Amino acid sequence: MDKVFVQGLEVLTTIGVYEWEKGIQQKLRFDLEMGHDNVPAAQNDDINKALDYATLSQLVTEYAEQHQFELVETMAERVAELILTRFAVKSVKVRLTKPTAVANASGVGVEIERFAN
Numbered sequence: 584m585d586k587v588f589v590q591g592l593e594v595l596t597t598i599g600v601y602e603w604e605k606g607i608q609q610k611l612r613f614d615l616e617m618g619h620d621n622v623p624a625a626q627n628d629d630i631n632k633a634l635d636y637a638t639l640s641q642l643v644t645e646y647a648e649q650h651q652f653e654l655v656e657t658m659a660e661r662v663a664e665l666i667l668t669r670f671a672v673k674s675v676k677v678r679l680t681k682p683t684a685v686a687n688a689s690g691v692g693v694e695i696e697r698f699a700n
């Protein structure tokens with residue numbers, strides 16, 4: 584399966600389990616990988632037949648900025664649902680990193696993969 588990916592998409596949002604986290608913004612980093620047939624876009628050299636990674640990045644950024652969750656698991660799941668609902672993709676992998684959560688780690692987070700029906 585062909586892929587379209589977005590690497591290192593950084594978004595500032597309110598996320599966390601603890602009370603002190605509910606009044607601040609923290610950085611999240613999304614790595615997204617979509618299963619998509621890229622042949623029609625390549626054959627026609629046509630953005631309308633492509634999975635537009637710019638539009639997808641904008642949608643994910645706006646969603647993450649505007650929604651507040653406690654867990655990175657919840658954010659990852661909702662973003663996967665959003666992509667599967669809004670784009671004609673066969674699968675989506677969401678790797679979500681919270682870079683500043685654990686002081687002596689460069690990042691912590693989750694990775695999930697979900698499939699279209």
Ligand SMILES: Nc1nc2c(c(=O)[nH]1)N=C([C@H](O)[C@@H](O)CO)CN2
Nearest residue numbers: 598599600601653654655656684685
């Ligand atoms: N599996 C998870 N563990 C933890 C999460 C989380 O979202 N998923 N969140 C926290 C806190 O919000 C933490 O990021 C604050 O430093 C702790 N563990």
